[in-house]
Amino acid sequence: MYLRPHRVLQKINTGRPRLITLFKALASQLLGLALTVALARMSPDFFHGAGRLTVTQGVAAAICSIILRQPYWWMPIHLLFLPSAIMLLTLQLPSWLYLQILLVFGLVFWGTVKGDVPLFLSSTAVADAVASIVNGEHAHAFADLGAGVGSVAVPLAQQQTLMVEAWEHAPLPWLITSWRCRKLPNASVKRASLWGCNLAGYDVVFAFLSPAVMVRLGEKIRREMLPGSVIISSSFPIPDWEPEAIIQIEDRRSTRLFCYRL
Numbered sequence: 001m002y003l004r005p006h007r008v009l010q011k012i013n014t015g016r017p018r019l020i021t022l023f024k025a026l027a028s029q030l031l032g033l034a035l036t037v038a039l040a041r042m043s044p045d046f047f048h049g050a051g052r053l054t055v056t057q058g059v060a061a062a063i064c065s066i067i068l069r070q071p072y073w074w075m076p077i078h079l080l081f082l083p084s085a086i087m088l089l090t091l092q093l094p095s096w097l098y099l100q101i102l103l104v105f106g107l108v109f110w111g112t113v114k115g116d117v118p119l120f121l122s123s124t125a126v127a128d129a130v131a132s133i134v135n136g137e138h139a140h141a142f143a144d145l146g147a148g149v150g151s152v153a154v155p156l157a158q159q160q161t162l163m164v165e166a167w168e169h170a171p172l173p174w175l176i177t178s179w180r181c182r183k184l185p186n187a188s189v190k191r192a193s194l195w196g197c198n199l200a201g202y203d204v205v206f207a208f209l210s211p212a213v214m215v216r217l218g219e220k221i222r223r224e225m226l227p228g229s230v231i232i233s234s235s236f237p238i239p240d241w242e243p244e245a246i247i248q249i250e251d252r253r254s255t256r257l258f259c260y261r262l
């Protein structure tokens with residue numbers, strides 16, 4: 001459903017550097033541990049079991065995270081971190097399993113630790129809506145910036161009506177998209193940063209990224225995209241830009257597509 005153009009609805013959080021977030025998370029855990037050790041020394045009789053120690057460490061870490069002004073969703077992570085680690089240790093799983101899980105996570109969430117956008121997948125309804133915009137625009141060239149596993153790029157390429165370029169820097173999603181596009185001559189999957197691509201050649205660009213990068217993305221679009229071309233941003237508006245349309249998708253996340261014309 002197309003809505004009438006109107007002013008951007010949300011105030012945007014432009015995001016804080018992720019390294020600070022990581023530092024705060026680590027500091028909360030360590031402070032929680034230090035507090036627990038200090039309490040255990042003061043009253044060893046009360047803290048003689050591992051259960052009370054881990055619960056106290058979790059609660060202390062969660063309180064420290066509030067003091068350090070971490071977002072509230074970190075609280076359950078701090079509460080459960082040590083108990084989960086201890087529970088996993090009791091399962092006596094082979095150590096290579098942890099290494100493998102770490103490797104897979106690294107290959108999927110490639111740049112997330114240093115602040116890049118993690119992998120979330122668009123729904124089929126989003127892909128359908130993007131396809132109908134692309135068709136309505138009679139577009140010849142389309143780019144998906146941060147293509148993930150190709151949830152949007154692959155169905156569009158399968159239409160065989162336009163050239164699709166998918167930009168993805170995380171190795172595993174890139175590999176999956178490349179495999180899915182292997183028989184589609186009109187699709188090209190680039191294992192490269194979206195910040196390095198030139199947007200000038202595309203009629204329609206799709207991005208499902210994060211509020212933290214929208215200002216930078218807006219600047220790149222303004223510099224590179226040609227007049228008349230369209231940018232569709234899933235879920236996150238470009239701050240201070242007037243969308244030509246906002247499309248409400250009826251999927252699980254109630255996704256909104258913010259459509260801008262240069």
Ligand SMILES: C[S@@+](CC[C@H](N)C(=O)[O-])C[C@H]1O[C@@H](n2cnc3c(N)ncnc32)[C@H](O)[C@@H]1O
Binds near residue numbers: 117192207
């Ligand atoms: C929220 S997911 C969206 C995936 C896909 N576009 C979709 O709609 O299903 C964002 C994707 O962007 C990728 N990404 C994040 N920063 C990137 C960058 N600088 N260059 C290329 N890809 C990036 C991530 O690896 C992730 O796969």
